[in-house]
Amino acid sequence: MLTVKNLMVFYENALAINDLSLKVGEGEIVGVIGSNSAGKSTLLNTIAGLTLDLKIKERRKGGERITLMGEIRYLGEDIVDMLAVHRVKRGIVLCRERHPIFPESDVMENLRIAAYLHPKAHFRKMADYTFDLFPQLKKYRRKRAGFLSGGEQQMLAIGMALVAGPKLLLLDEPLLGLSPAMQTRLVGAIKDIRATLGITIVISEQFARPVLPMIDRGYVIENGMLVLAGTGRELMENPEVKSAYFGV
Amino acid sequence: MFAAILIYGFINSSILALVAMGFNLTFGISGVANFAYGAIYIFAGFLVWIFLNTLGVNYFLSIILAFISSYLLGYLMYRFIILRVRGLPLSEVMATFGLGLAIMELFRYLDFVGVKYSLPVFIDGSVSIGGHFIDYQRLLIGVVAVALTVIFYFFTHYTKMGLAFRAIAQDDETALTLGIDPDRIGAFSLALGSSLAALAAVIILPLGTISVENGYEVLINALAVCIVGGLGSTVGVIVASILVGYSQTLTANYIEPHWMILVSLAAIAVVLVVKPSGIFGKQKELEERV
Numbered sequence: 151m152l153t154v155k156n157l158m159v160f161y162e163n164a165l166a167i168n169d170l171s172l173k174v175g176e177g178e179i180v181g182v183i184g185s186n187s188a189g190k191s192t193l194l195n196t197i198a199g200l201t202l203d204l205k206i207k208e209r210r211k212g213g214e215r216i217t218l219m220g221e222i223r224y225l226g227e228d229i230v231d232m233l234a235v236h237r238v239k240r241g242i243v244l245c246r247e248r249h250p251i252f253p254e255s256d257v258m259e260n261l262r263i264a265a266y267l268h269p270k271a272h273f274r275k276m277a278d279y280t281f282d283l284f285p286q287l288k289k290y291r292r293k294r295a296g297f298l299s300g301g302e303q304q305m306l307a308i309g310m311a312l313v314a315g316p317k318l319l320l321l322d323e324p325l326l327g328l329s330p331a332m333q334t335r336l337v338g339a340i341k342d343i344r345a346t347l348g349i350t351i352v353i354s355e356q357f358a359r360p361v362l363p364m365i366d367r368g369y370v371i372e373n374g375m376l377v378l379a380g381t382g383r384e385l386m387e388n389p390e391v392k393s394a395y396f397g398v
Numbered sequence: 399m400f401a402a403i404l405i406y407g408f409i410n411s412s413i414l415a416l417v418a419m420g421f422n423l424t425f426g427i428s429g430v431a432n433f434a435y436g437a438i439y440i441f442a443g444f445l446v447w448i449f450l451n452t453l454g455v456n457y458f459l460s461i462i463l464a465f466i467s468s469y470l471l472g473y474l475m476y477r478f479i480i481l482r483v484r485g486l487p488l489s490e491v492m493a494t495f496g497l498g499l500a501i502m503e504l505f506r507y508l509d510f511v512g513v514k515y516s517l518p519v520f521i522d523g524s525v526s527i528g529g530h531f532i533d534y535q536r537l538l539i540g541v542v543a544v545a546l547t548v549i550f551y552f553f554t555h556y557t558k559m560g561l562a563f564r565a566i567a568q569d570d571e572t573a574l575t576l577g578i579d580p581d582r583i584g585a586f587s588l589a590l591g592s593s594l595a596a597l598a599a600v601i602i603l604p605l606g607t608i609s610v611e612n613g614y615e616v617l618i619n620a621l622a623v624c625i626v627g628g629l630g631s632t633v634g635v636i637v638a639s640i641l642v643g644y645s646q647t648l649t650a651n652y653i654e655p656h657w658m659i660l661v662s663l664a665a666i667a668v669v670l671v672v673k674p675s676g677i678f679g680k681q682k683e684l685e686e687r688v
């Protein structure tokens with residue numbers, strides 16, 4: 151479904167992604183594991199087109215010079231130069247880190263905004279599914295999203311991404327800052343999304359432990375470079391991963 | 399006397415609200431302070447006049463044509479001027495202010511000066527409210543201001559485009575990840591803001607003559623209302639229009655009609671010193687914008 155080949159991303163002269171290649175098959179859940187500033191967000195943002203958008207904006211105002219090189223193939227098409235909006239239309243939806251929601255709008259309005267590209271019927275179906283997935287959001291339909299807890303905001307953010315109609319869902323550190331119980335609930339929800347809707351998912355995380363039970367395969371990156379790749383089980387048994395990413 | 403002040407204050411507040419709405423809309427959504435706003439206002443006024451008197455088009459059609467032209471002017475301004483300096487507020491202000499000056503002074507240069515530059519009222523006549531005569535045009539201004547506020551609320555809360563406006567106003571990067579194109583919405587916000595300037599122009603200008611000075615006055619009034627209310631806040635525009643509107647009417651009544659614009663200038667100065675974010679400024683936590 152998605153093939154990234156020899157991807158390089160420079161912010162000015164600093165290399166954020168270094169010759170990175172990876173593959174995501176249809177229907178898979180793939181993990182991207184790396185510590186702070188390993189390049190997880192840069193990778194996902196580049197796949198979603200946000201880095202290209204930033205590059206265009208920076209060039210307009212003569213700011214930071216951003217360079218993108220390499221290939222990103224999605225459903226047989228090279229999308230390196232495709233604008234973010236068109237990628238969303240083709241089904242690449244990114245849920246950015248730190249639960250991006252519209253704080254001044256209530257929960258329902260957040261979901262309605264997310265349905266920008268879709269007809270009402272699709273919105274209803276996905277909103278209903280979101281409330282099935284996260285029943286505790288139900289009672290907050292009319293509450294301003296800015297007043298929800300971090301965990302609830304993360305649920306809403308995932309719901310919004312679903313309403314946006316993904317074929318490939320990119321989740322940037324959805325477990326960040328959540329309690330272990332909440333993490334478990336979210337992991338369950340992510341599995342459900344794949345099982346029920348058949349959506350392909352890429353999820354990034356700093357630690358391997360919470361995501362390993364749900365991923366089919368994982369990539370470990372450090373300083374923008376790929377250091378390890380394997381199935382969930384292989385990563386779990388790898389001694390390096392154990393010491394570096396299990397946070398023991 | 400009291401009833402007269404109440405009525406005329408309301409009309410004056412409506413005029414201010416109409417004048418400020420477009421400026422506020424553009425700023426609230428895209429963060430662009432459109433300093434060419436006053437220029438677009440007189441551009442629309444003179445355009446209607448030209449269509450009507452020079453080209454002999456009928457009044458209604460002239461107005462529609464002026465709307466479309468103002469819409470396009472706003473759109474093109476975004477595409478060809480603002481887009482290049484997007485995200486650099488100072489350059490945005492300089493660019494729009496420069497363009498505004500050019501448009502206004504062009505009209506002066508082309509000798510668009512004099513009492514013949516006036517537009518007919520929509521319906522002649524007046525009604526008596528509580529013993530005070532008030533002409534239909536002024537009444538219409540009040541009605542349109544209230545109607546526009548209501549329409550605007552439904553537009554931003556219940557239509558796709560309106561919701562996209564609210565999204566971009568809050569967080570354009572998150573909006574982008576949902577397929578909402580900030581540049582498209584930005585261009586649209588400028589275009590819509592400009593046609594609101596045109597709307598204000600066609601219903602307010604029949605009260606007097608069209609002059610280049612109107613452009614400066616409208617810009618000052620729009621700024622006053624938006625600064626007092628808190629830039630980008632819709633509730634702020636309404637409250638500030640009422641505050642400034644009634645202060646102006648009282649000033650005109652008890653001191654000197656010429657001092658009305660001084661009220662706006664004083665309001666800008668006082669608010670900037672006392673509470674720079676305005677009454678309903680964005681700095682207030684989770685404030686309703688757009």
Ligand SMILES: Nc1ncnc2c1ncn2[C@@H]1O[C@H](COP(=O)(O)OP(=O)(O)OP(=O)(O)O)[C@@H](O)[C@H]1O
Pocket residue numbers: 161164165166184185186187188189190191192193214247356
């Ligand atoms: N806009 C930017 N300009 C310059 N450098 C940037 C920019 N965005 C990211 N970087 C740099 O790129 C590197 C990778 O950052 P990135 O945000 O992708 O890391 P991450 O793996 O998501 O980290 P975290 O776990 O903290 O979210 C970092 O060194 C960071 O400082």
Ligand SMILES: [Mg+2]
Pocket residue numbers: 190191192247322323
């Ligand atoms: Mg990150």
